[in-house]
Amino acid sequence: MKLIPPLLIGPVSGCSRHVPFENAIPGATVVLLRSRNQNVVPIGKTAASISIGQVPVDPGESLAGGDLLSTYQYTGTDASEWQSQWIEVQQGDDKF
Numbered sequence: 001m002k003l004i005p006p007l008l009i010g011p012v013s014g015c016s017r018h019v020p021f022e023n024a025i026p027g028a029t030v031v032l033l034r035s036r037n038q039n040v041v042p043i044g045k046t047a048a049s050i051s052i053g054q055v056p057v058d059p060g061e062s063l064a065g066g067d068l069l070s071t072y073q074y075t076g077t078d079a080s081e082w083q084s085q086w087i088e089v090q091q092g093d094d095k096f
Contacts, residue, residue: 003080005072006030006048010087014063019055021071024048028073030055033082035068048073065091 009020024030025048032044032055043061046053055071057063068086072079 003028003073003075003078005070005080005083008032008069008071008083008087011090012063012069012087013090014065014067014092016063016089017057019044019057019069019071020053021048021055022052024051024053024073025075026050028075030071030073032057033070033072034061034063035070035086036064036066040070063089065089 006021006024009022012019019032021030028048030046030048031042033040034043044055044057046055067089070083070086072082
């Protein structure tokens with residue numbers, strides 16, 4: 001059976017240090033991807049103990065308004081595609 005990607009749950013802001021997900025395979029590794037200026041890089045990963053959880057953003061990495069986020073998961077024998085519908089990080093409100 002082919003793995004499906006987990007689903008990231010928004011909204012996400014530039015202040016977020018964790019991004020929630022659902023539909024992971026328990027025991028799989030969930031990888032958080034960021035697209036900024038059309039450059040896609042992994043910025044966090046976690047082992048899913050149950051089908052829902054949160055991927056921490058790696059130290060030294062950040063989120064900014066307009067970034068796009070996706071995810072995929074892998075096991076020792078298979079990997080999913082990237083989540084096809086990227087979520088956009090919300091712009092901050094500079095009034096505070």
